[in-house]
Amino acid sequence: MLLLTNGSVRLLFIAQALYWSCSLIGITLTSLIGIDLAPVPGLATLPLALLLLGNLACVHPLAMMMQHYGRRTGLFLGAISGVLGGAVVAAGVYQAEFLLVCLGTFLIGGYQASAMYYRYAALEAVRDDQKGRAAALVVGGGVLAALIAPEIASHTRNMVAIPFAGSYLALAGLAAIAALIMLMLRDGGVPAKTRTGGAVLLELLSRPRLRGAIAVGAAGHGIMILVMTATPLAMKFCGFDVDTAANVIRWHIIGMFLPAFVAGPMIDRFGARLMAMVGALALVFSVAFAVSGISFSAFLISSFLLGIGWNLMLLAGTTLLGEGHDASERGHAQSLMELGNSITGTAASLVAGALIAGAGWNIINFGVLPVLVMAMVLMWLGGRQAVTQRA
Numbered sequence: 001m002l003l004l005t006n007g008s009v010r011l012l013f014i015a016q017a018l019y020w021s022c023s024l025i026g027i028t029l030t031s032l033i034g035i036d037l038a039p040v041p042g043l044a045t046l047p048l049a050l051l052l053l054g055n056l057a058c059v060h061p062l063a064m065m066m067q068h069y070g071r072r073t074g075l076f077l078g079a080i081s082g083v084l085g086g087a088v089v090a091a092g093v094y095q096a097e098f099l100l101v102c103l104g105t106f107l108i109g110g111y112q113a114s115a116m117y118y119r120y121a122a123l124e125a126v127r128d129d130q131k132g133r134a135a136a137l138v139v140g141g142g143v144l145a146a147l148i149a150p151e152i153a154s155h156t157r158n159m160v161a162i163p164f165a166g167s168y169l170a171l172a173g174l175a176a177i178a179a180l181i182m183l184m185l186r187d188g189g190v191p192a193k194t195r196t197g198g199a200v201l202l203e204l205l206s207r208p209r210l211r212g213a214i215a216v217g218a219a220g221h222g223i224m225i226l227v228m229t230a231t232p233l234a235m236k237f238c239g240f241d242v243d244t245a246a247n248v249i250r251w252h253i254i255g256m257f258l259p260a261f262v263a264g265p266m267i268d269r270f271g272a273r274l275m276a277m278v279g280a281l282a283l284v285f286s287v288a289f290a291v292s293g294i295s296f297s298a299f300l301i302s303s304f305l306l307g308i309g310w311n312l313m314l315l316a317g318t319t320l321l322g323e324g325h326d327a328s329e330r331g332h333a334q335s336l337m338e339l340g341n342s343i344t345g346t347a348a349s350l351v352a353g354a355l356i357a358g359a360g361w362n363i364i365n366f367g368v369l370p371v372l373v374m375a376m377v378l379m380w381l382g383g384r385q386a387v388t389q390r391a
Contacts (some may be wrong), residue, residue, distance in 0.1 A: 008125035016141030019115035024149035054109020067331025078114020079179035086172030136264025142257035210324030212382030219375035220313025222344030229352035255307025279312025
C-alpha cells in the first residue's frame with residue numbers, strides 16, 4: 001500500500017491529520033472565544049474572519065516560496081505560523097485580550113494556507129499512475145483528526161486556569177509536531193527554470209484545461225462551506241438541539257475524508273474527469289435529500305453526501321490541475337487553485353448566515369445546482385481541448 005511504502009506520503013498523511021485536528025479545534029472554539037472577549041457582539045466572528053484572511057494573504061506567497069526554495073521550506077514556515085498563532089491566541093485568552101486573539105487567528109490562517117499544499121507535495125513524491133491515490137491518502141488524514149480532535153479539545157479545555165487557553169496551547173503543540181515532520185520530508189525539488197510575474201497567472205487562466213480544474217475544485221469547496229455553515233442554523237430553526245446538529249456535522253466530516261481511501265485508486269483507474277462527475281452527482285443527491293424534508297435523517301444523509309461530493313471534486317480538481325501546466329509554472333498554477341478555493345470558501349462562510357435567514361434552506365440548496373453545471377461545462381471544455389491537442 002502506498003501509505004506504507006512511500007515515506008513522503010506517510011509523513012504528509014500524519015501532517016494532514018495534525019492540521020485538521022488544529023482546524024477542528026479552531027472551528028469549535030474560535031466563535032465561542034469571540035463571543036466572550038469581543039468588545040461588541042458584532043465583532044464576535046472577527047477572529048474567524050481574520051483566520052480566513054490570513055489564509056488568503058499567504059496562499060500565493062507560500063506557493064512562490066516553494067517554487068523557488070522547495071516544499072520543505074514553505075511547509076515548515078507554515079507550520080511555525082500555526083505554532084505562533086496557537087500560542088498568541090492562548091495568551092490572548094489567558095489575558096482576555098481580544099486583539100491578541102485576532103492576531104493569533106490571522107497567523108493560524110498562514111498554517112491553514114500551507115496545509116492546503118500537502119496534497120501537491122504528495123503528487124511530486126509518486127509516479128504518474130499513483131498521483132490520484134497519493135493526493136487522496138493525504139486528504140484522508142482528516143479521518144484521524146475527526147476521531148482525535150474532539151477529545152483533544154475536551155481534555156485540554158480546562159488544562160489551565162482560564163478555559164480554552166489550554167486548547168490553543170495544544171493546537172500550538174500539534175503544529176510544532178507538524179513543523180518537525182516537515183523537516184523530515186523529502187523535498188520534491190525546485191524546477192530548473194521558473195516563470196515569474198503576474199503575466200504568468202493571466203496566461204494560465206487563459207487555458208481551458210486549467211480553468212476547468214480550478215472550477216471543479218472551487219465549486220466543490222464553495223458549495224461544501226456554504227451548505228455546511230448553513231446546516232446547523234437550519235437545524236436550529238427546525239427545532240433540533242445543538243447535540244443533534246453536532247452529530248450531523250460529525251457524519252459530514254466522515255463523508256469528507258473517509259472516501260479518500262477509495263477515491264484515489266478510482267481516479268487513477270477511471271480518470272479524474274469521471275470522478276469529478278461522480279462528485280457532482282453526489283452533491284445533486286445531497287440537494288435532493290436536503291429539500292426532501294426537515295427530518296433528522298434528511299439532514300444527516302444530505303450532509304454525508306455533501307462531504308463525499310467535496311472529497312471527489314477536490315481530488316479530481318487537484319489531479320486535473322497537473323495536466324494544465326509544466327514544472328516551471330507549478331507555483332502559480334497551484335496558488336490559483338488554492339486562491340479559488342479560499343475565495344469561494346470565504347465568500348460562502350460570510351453569506352451563509354444571511355442567506356439562511358433571508359432566503360431559506362431550500363433556496364440555498366437549489367442555488368448550488370447552477371454552480372455545479374458551470375463547473376462541469378468548464379471541465380468538459382478543458383477536456384475537449386486536451387483531446388484536440390492529442391489528435
